[in-house]
Amino acid sequence: MGNRILIIGTYDTKDDELTYLAAVIRKQGGEVLTMDVSVLGDPKAATDFSKHDVVAAGGTSIAAIIAAEDENIAMQAMAQGAAALAAGLHRAGRFDGVLVLGGSMGTDLALDVCAALPLGVPKYVVSTISFSPMIPPARLAADIQMILWAGGLYGLNAVCKAALSQAAGAVLGAARAVEVPAVKKPLIGMTGFGKTVLRYMVALKPALEARGFEVAVFHATGMGGRAFESLAADGAFAAVMDFAPQEVANHMFGSAISAGEDRLTAAGRAGVPQMVSMGCYDLIDFVAWHPLPEAFKDTPAHAHNRLLTSVVQTPDQRRLVAREICRKLAGSTGPVVFFLPNRGGHEWDRPGAPLEDAAGLAAFCEEMRAACPEQVELVELDAHINDAAFSEAVLARFDDWVAAGIVKR
Structure with a gap:
């Protein structure tokens, strides 16, 4: 069995890019779990964990966050649920590394997800704002990795595929190679x-x-x-x-x-x-x-x-x-x-x-x-x-x- 990577993103708007990431990982012999953190729309095909699963893990519902009519409140609710769900899945041994894709909204969510996972779990974020001063050090997990999503604001192209394929290979390679901290001495x-x-x-x-x-x-x-x-x-x-x-x-x-x-x-x-x-x-x-x-x-x-x-x-x-x-x-x-x-x-x-x-x-x-x-x-x-x-x-x-x-x- 190959290493399994959890892919997280808004499948209503980034389905092509997220599906491309999954294809690259599978081509390299890895396995994939998918998590949709959309709010308004739906993916072309069902994901392993739907947006309803995500908000339920955070203690609310899609209807409730839509009713708030505030995209910031909505994405924070999705972030809370995604972090809780991902942490539980990792404790259950369901995945070996995580890859999150997003712009500023998705990156905000990605930071919470990565912070919820222990040191040694490969954490890769493909973001249009990687390395930006918008990202405060206090939000960064100790071993988070970020790759700039160059040319990736809307749709697939040759430029963004270079970044996406590297990210897919990097997280899978890290999951295969990582030596998770094992305390043999105090x-x-x-x-x-x-x-x-x-x-x-x-x-x-x-x-x-x-x-x-x-x-x-x-x-x-x-x-x-x-x-x-x-x-x-x-x-x-x-x-x-x-x-x-x-x-x-x-x-x-x-x-x-x-x-x-x-x-x-x-x-x-x-x-x-x-x-x-x-x-x-x-x-x-x-x-x-x-x-x-x-x-x-x-x-x-x-x-x-x-x-x-x-x-x-x-x-x-x-x-x-x-x-x-x-x-x-x-x-x-x-x-x-x-x-x-x-x-x-x-x-x-x-x-x-x-x-x-x-x-x-x-x-x-x-x-x-x-x-x-x-x-x-x-x-x-x-x-x-x-x-x-x-x-x-x-x-x-x-x-x-x-x-x-x-x-x-």
């Missing part, structure tokens, strides 16, 4: 950046692996934080070492490089043991090719590359960040320790380095001491986050947690 989720700025993972990863744990390090540049939070919410981690929570500041100050409002909350809500620190706490990342906001025009900055520029926070802004971190950690239901290395939070803020700001560092540390919630243990270290003393302190506390049964083997 998993530690860690956040960080490249070794030029944060280095603790170099020591911590092999040390934790030697203790029988697996370590996944997430690049905290928006989507990495989204993936980290998603897995934490699903209970994938035995513990987290969230040492680079900089996306919190990005979101606070309006950067597009955001992991969303929920950053630094999922592990706490799930009761996952948390070790947290201040990696790059003082920086705000902005898209390098966008003009900097007026408020940061005269701020010291580090041009990391042509995609990313980091600006330095003022002491008052660092106090705001410290309070926001503490506010988020206050909602934790499991054990939390915050390591405060009072000599700095990344390689660029060491004494003599380009972004050194002793007053700003002191302001952050002072605010963390004042605002730290009662249930959060604050461990101050006379060290820099990249010093060996930091990693040694983390491992010592981790060993204590393992011995006490707080972190399960």
Whole structure:
């Protein structure tokens, strides 16, 4: 039996394109399930799951959403039903990957469907707005794939067939090749950046692996934080070492490089043991090719590359960040320790380095001491986050947690 792909789209208006996708998948030896998310019209031939099945899964009916006379309300109802139906079908083992086709309306629905499916399920969206700034990072599933539906607004043609056939082959190939996450060892989720700025993972990863744990390090540049939070919410981690929570500041100050409002909350809500620190706490990342906001025009900055520029926070802004971190950690239901290395939070803020700001560092540390919630243990270290003393302190506390049964083997 070949891998089975769930194809989702509005069959009343995109029947030819959706049927073409199915034909390509079948030609390559795959199988197909079809789901219609139309509202007003009907497909030329019956689909495996009709629009009535979809809205029923969302708790309403086609008649009810038509009566609302609002296409936005209608498509949100279809999105809710499609996400619920797809999630249930996947739990039942009915398909191995999903392919959704759409313009802006269909893409809105596709994002909900993909977010409802676990990491490791191939998720492909063929969209006329792929890669558009209309799509907020918070809506993107951790492993979603998007292909631009070039020349595909209305009807089949040679241009759009190139995109559609690639998408069909890609999702089928992914379903055949994917190695779905299988936890054979307890998993530690860690956040960080490249070794030029944060280095603790170099020591911590092999040390934790030697203790029988697996370590996944997430690049905290928006989507990495989204993936980290998603897995934490699903209970994938035995513990987290969230040492680079900089996306919190990005979101606070309006950067597009955001992991969303929920950053630094999922592990706490799930009761996952948390070790947290201040990696790059003082920086705000902005898209390098966008003009900097007026408020940061005269701020010291580090041009990391042509995609990313980091600006330095003022002491008052660092106090705001410290309070926001503490506010988020206050909602934790499991054990939390915050390591405060009072000599700095990344390689660029060491004494003599380009972004050194002793007053700003002191302001952050002072605010963390004042605002730290009662249930959060604050461990101050006379060290820099990249010093060996930091990693040694983390491992010592981790060993204590393992011995006490707080972190399960």
